[in-house]
Every structure is written in structure tokens, then in C-alpha cells.
Amino acid sequence: MGKSQTIVFKNKPVIIGSYSIVGPKEGKGNFGPYFDYVMKDDCFGEKSYEKAEKKMLESAIVGAIENAKIKPKDVQLILAGDLLNQIISSSYAARNFDVSFLGLFGACSTMAESLAVGSSFIDSKHFQKVVCATGSHFSSAERQFRFPLELGNQRPPTSQWTVTGAGATVLSSTGKGPKISMATIGKVVDYGISDVNDMGAAMAPSAMDTMLAHFRDTGTVPDDYDLIVTGDLGKLGSEILIDLMEHNGIKLGLNYNDCGQMYFTRNQNTLSGGSGCGCSATVLNSFIIEKLRRGELKKVLFMPTGALMSTTAAQQGETIPGVCHAIVIESDVGKENKKYFKSTGINGEKLNFENESKDKENIENDILNIDKNNNSENNKNDKKGQTKIKSQENKSILKNKNINKNKSVKNGLDQDSDEDIEKENKYKKSKLSSKKEG
Amino acid sequence: MDDKKRNEAYNKYVKAKLPKTRPWPSLFNSFLVGGIICCLGQGINDLILLWFPNMAEQTAWAYTLIVLIFIASFLTGIGVYDKIGKFAGGGSIVPITGFSNSITSPAIEFKHEGIIYGICVKMFTIAGPVIVVGIVSSILVGIVYLFI
Numbered sequence: 001m002g003k004s005q006t007i008v009f010k011n012k013p014v015i016i017g018s019y020s021i022v023g024p025k026e027g028k029g030n031f032g033p034y035f036d037y038v039m040k041d042d043c044f045g046e047k048s049y050e051k052a053e054k055k056m057l058e059s060a061i062v063g064a065i066e067n068a069k070i071k072p073k074d075v076q077l078i079l080a081g082d083l084l085n086q087i088i089s090s091s092y093a094a095r096n097f098d099v100s101f102l103g104l105f106g107a108c109s110t111m112a113e114s115l116a117v118g119s120s121f122i123d124s125k126h127f128q129k130v131v132c133a134t135g136s137h138f139s140s141a142e143r144q145f146r147f148p149l150e151l152g153n154q155r156p157p158t159s160q161w162t163v164t165g166a167g168a169t170v171l172s173s174t175g176k177g178p179k180i181s182m183a184t185i186g187k188v189v190d191y192g193i194s195d196v197n198d199m200g201a202a203m204a205p206s207a208m209d210t211m212l213a214h215f216r217d218t219g220t221v222p223d224d225y226d227l228i229v230t231g232d233l234g235k236l237g238s239e240i241l242i243d244l245m246e247h248n249g250i251k252l253g254l255n256y257n258d259c260g261q262m263y264f265t266r267n268q269n270t271l272s273g274g275s276g277c278g279c280s281a282t283v284l285n286s287f288i289i290e291k292l293r294r295g296e297l298k299k300v301l302f303m304p305t306g307a308l309m310s311t312t313a314a315q316q317g318e319t320i321p322g323v324c325h326a327i328v329i330e331s332d333v334g335k336e337n338k339k340y341f342k343s344t345g346i347n348g349e350k351l352n353f354e355n356e357s358k359d360k361e362n363i364e365n366d367i368l369n370i371d372k373n374n375n376s377e378n379n380k381n382d383k384k385g386q387t388k389i390k391s392q393e394n395k396s397i398l399k400n401k402n403i404n405k406n407k408s409v410k411n412g413l414d415q416d417s418d419e420d421i422e423k424e425n426k427y428k429k430s431k432l433s434s435k436k437e438g
Numbered sequence: 439m440d441d442k443k444r445n446e447a448y449n450k451y452v453k454a455k456l457p458k459t460r461p462w463p464s465l466f467n468s469f470l471v472g473g474i475i476c477c478l479g480q481g482i483n484d485l486i487l488l489w490f491p492n493m494a495e496q497t498a499w500a501y502t503l504i505v506l507i508f509i510a511s512f513l514t515g516i517g518v519y520d521k522i523g524k525f526a527g528g529g530s531i532v533p534i535t536g537f538s539n540s541i542t543s544p545a546i547e548f549k550h551e552g553i554i555y556g557i558c559v560k561m562f563t564i565a566g567p568v569i570v571v572g573i574v575s576s577i578l579v580g581i582v583y584l585f586i
Binding site: 201 | 550
């Protein structure tokens with residue numbers, strides 16, 4: 001037995017705010033309806049892509065603070081990182097905030113790194129409100145790591161598309177929302193891949209290493225999670241990870257998927273899928289956290305991977321080391337319905353009908369409550385407007401169906417999307433709980 | 439070493455797992471586009487000779503190259519050439535238009551870093567090796583020619 005790599009938080013940090021901002025291409029991708037803001041153009045009104053990336057990160061941080069309904073002065077620490085040399089986007093964005101700042105670099109795994117560090121600070125009660133943010137920009141990454149945009153070259157089929165986007169999460173010691181319960185800090189793993197166009201293969205072993213360490217340390221199995229999601233392994237990388245895990249005797253089922261693989265639609269020509277810090281950060285801060293808030297996902301293992309390469313090292317013939325950190329996020333909604341969505345348990349137990357019937361009762365009660373509160377709710381129209389969110393919800397259900405058709409989301413939960421009504425009820429329920437919060 | 443063996447095995451496994459590119463369609467595309475560019479060049483050459491009958495043929499070649507380079511730079515500037523390149527692969531890289539594209543694209547990309555450190559320095563990041571190899575090989579050929 002090796003030493004434990006996992007931290008179990010006693011004072012579980014709560015995710016009270018989240019915000020995601022993406023570029024136009026990403027907005028047309030599979031997660032389009034979930035993002036808080038889709039930019040109209042890549043430059044975001046700035047002169048260069050680096051400045052646009054900085055501005056994106058800035059607005060993600062501001063957005064998350066607003067979303068958490070706290071004031072900027074309440075924030076005690078900003079943890080941020082990005083892909084550019086000397087993490088300029090993060091530090092330049094932090095320049096505009098009157099808050100302590102720690103810059104992090106974990107390549108594409110920075111989101112998990114910042115959450116792990118932030119959670120530790122909150123767990124130890126040194127800070128009460130921490131913002132974790134990260135972002136990446138296709139064009140700035142492309143010019144740093146690869147070729148100029150206008151160069152007429154072909155991309156190999158294993159290459160991935162750096163996501164233009166930024167995400168920010170506000171962690172707090174108090175409040176309501178999904179909680180971070182555990183974090184597994186990964187080791188740097190290098191299996192000798194030197195092809196800079198094949199990041200998935202370079203990072204898959206690190207994901208395997210962290211995942212094995214996590215399951216070993218916590219005594220959990222893949223079936224304990226509603227969703228196990230890696231960051232940006234892409235199509236090839238996630239297949240490799242499934243193979244590697246099977247080689248180690250752990251079978252990843254339908255609840256495993258990869259953000260990069262899911263990110264874009266098939267006709268968007270992104271070859272192996274999305275990558276970059278922004279990939280996992282925007283998916284977490286839109287789709288995953290929203291599902292956790294609604295209670296549609298109960299327990300998520302979020303493990304973005306990072307390829308710690310530099311062009312200089314690659315040119316000097318170095319291989320690409322990878323790193324992966326895992327974060328466990330648990331929903332605070334409806335803990336009693338833990339096994340609602342699962343058809344079989346860990347040991348293949350049959351569906352728990354008792355829980356299901358309880359669930360329905362709960363939902364009915366909720367509907368009654370909603371009817372009672374309907375009037376007051378309508379008066380309290382938030383900034384975002386309820387109707388907008390509702391239409392978003394409808395869209396997202398449609399999207400889910402499409403995704404199922406494309407089979408790009410293997411997540412078992414989304415197969416339940418036929419039962420739209422139930423979903424709607426669940427959503428109303430979460431809406432209610434969030435109302436209580438406010 | 440155990441690690442070495444493991445890495446070798448993993449590299450072998452990844453290599454087997456790599457998605458295969460089909461060579462024939464991409465070859466067809468590149469020959470098609472490359473052929474079109476060559477035809478275009480020949481057409482420009484013929485037109486120049488038609489309009490200026492007194493021009494020496496070698497001068498006409500130089501003008502043809504200039505026109506082709508201009509067209510490629512222009513298409514790079516308006517963001518079309520990379521799309522052609524994505525479709526054609528080598529077909530649009532090998533002719534002189536590809537060379538033009540490889541100089542124009544970094545110049546556009548790095549214009550925010552200033553004229554000297556941006557455009558002038560970065561302009562040859564991709565085309566530089568081609569120029570160096572061209573000059574060195576011409577020197578070698580010149581030396582060989584001297585002794586024949």
C-alpha cells in the first residue's frame with residue numbers, strides 16, 4: 001500500500017457560485033445551452049487573443065461572485081491558472097481585484113488543482129470565501145504551442161481543439177449548494193509519449209494513476225459515482241483510459257465520460273475533441289454544477305488531466321508528463337433519493353422501488369408547494385428571469401435527446417431524459433431550495 | 439529498466455490504437471489542388487506573354503511567381519488559404535503559394551507584438567528553415583559546379 005493521496009474534507013466547502021463564459025464555436029457545441037455567456041466573437045472586444053483571455057477570466061470571476069450573491073470584498077483569495085507562459089491571463093486578471101492571489105499551473109488540470117487547494121484552505125478555516133478560476137483561448141494557445149492560425153496545414157486526427165472559455169467557482173465555508181467532499185492529488189506520470197499532437201495518450205496514464213489511487217484510498221468503486229468525468233483526454237485518450245483501467249481490474253461503465261469528447265458536435269471538425277483548461281472548467285461550472293444543484297447528479301468524480309509540456313522541452317526531445325487531480329463533488333439536494341437513477345447497485349442489486357415511490361411522493365408534495373408559492377415566485381423575478389431559465393431547461397432536454405442519439409454522452413443518467421415531466425419536477429424542487437437560500 | 443519496458447509497451451499499444459488516415463482520398467485532394475495551382479500559374483504566365491509579347495520568357499516567370507505569391511498572401515489575409523490547406527494538405531504547401539502563406543501567416547499572427555519584434559522577427563519562423571536549406575544547398579551545388 002502506498003501513502004494516501006486523498007484528502008477527505010471535514011468542513012466540506014460549499015460551491016455557492018459558478019460562472020462559465022465561452023467562445024462562439026463552443027457555444028454551438030453540445031453544452032451550448034448551459035453556458036452563462038457565449039461571446040459573439042473570439043476577441044471579446046480586445047486587440048489581442050491574450051487580452052481577450054484575460055478579460056474572459058476576469059468576467060468569469062466577476063460572474064461567479066455575482067452568482068454567489070456575495071460582494072467582491074467578501075472574497076479572501078483568488079486561485080487561478082491558465083496555459084500561457086508565466087500564467088499571464090490569471091495574474092493580469094487578478095491585478096484588477098483587491099484580493100490575495102495564488103497563481104497555479106497544472107496545465108489543463110488547473111480547475112481541479114485550484115479546487116483542491118481552495119477546499120483545503122476552507123477546510124482548515126484559514127479562509128471562508130475562495131474563488132477558483134481558470135481559462136484558455138484557442139487562438140492564444142495555438143500560437144504558443146503550435147502554428148499560426150492562418151497557416152494552411154492539416155491537423156492530425158489525434159489533435160484536439162483548445163476550448164475558448166473560462167470558468168470560475170466560488171467556494172465557501174457556509175451556505176447551500178454542492179459540496180466538495182474529497183480531493184485526490186495526482187502524481188506526475190510519464191509513459192514516454194512524445195507526440196505533441198497526441199495529448200490524450202500522454203495524459204491517460206496519469207488519469208489512470210489518480211483514479212486507481214482515489215479508489216484505493218477511499219474504498220469506492222466506479223458505481224458509487226453518478227458521473228466520472230475526465231477533463232480533456234479526447235476520444236482516443238478516454239478509450240485508452242478505459243483500456244488501462246480494465247487492465248487494472250476496474251471496469252468503467254456508462255457513468256464514465258470525458259469533457260473533451262463531449263464538448264463539440266461531430267460536424268464541428270475538432271477531430272479528437274476539446275482540450276485546454278477551459279474545457280473542464282466550463283463544463284464543470286455550467287453543466288455539472290447545474291445538474292448537482294438540481295439533484296440530477298448526486299456524486300461526481302471530476303478529474304481533469306493536464307499535459308505538462310512546453311514547446312522547448314518537446315523540441316529538446318523530452319517526453320510529455322501528465323498529471324491528474326480528482327475532486328469529489330456531492331449534491332446537497334435530496335440525499336434520500338440516492339439510488340433513484342441507478343438500475344443496479346454495486347453488487348448488481350435490483351432497482352430499489354421503495355425509494356422510487358418515496359421519490360414520487362416527494363415530487364408530488366413539491367408540486368403542491370410550488371402551486372402555493374407560485375404567486376410569490378413570479379413577483380420575485382431575478383435578474384436572469386425565470387422564463388429564460390425554463391426555456392433553457394427545455395432546450396437542454398432537447399439537447400440531451402440529441403446527445404443520446406449521437407451516443408456521445410454515455411452517461412446513464414441522460415437516458416432517463418424521456419421522463420421530461422419528472423425532470424421538470426426535480427428542477428422545480430431545486431428551484432425551491434435555492435429560493436429558500438435567497 | 440522496468441519503466442522503459444512499460445513505456446515501450448505503452449507506445450506500441452498507442453500506435454496500434456491510433457486512428458488510421460486513409461492515404462488515397464488525401465492524396466487525391468492534394469494532387470487536385472496542387473494541379474489547379476500549377477494550371478493557374480501556367481495560365482498567368484501565358485497571359486503575361488500574350489499581353490507583353492516582347493518580354494523575355496524568364497522575366498515572365500518571375501512576374502508569374504510574384505502574382506502567385508500575391509494571390510496566396512491575399513487569400514491568407516482574408517482567411518481563406520488555411521481552409522484550402524485543410525482540404526488539400528501538401529497540395530497547397532508544396533507550390534510557392536504555400537511558401538507565401540507560411541510567411542504571411544506568422545506576420546499576421548504576431549502583429550500585436552510590434553513591427554520589429556513581432557512581424558519582422560516572427561515572419562520567418564516557419565519559412566526560415568526552407569530559406570536556410572535553399573541557400574545552403576545552392577552553395578553546395580555552386581561548389582560542385584565550379585569543379586565540373
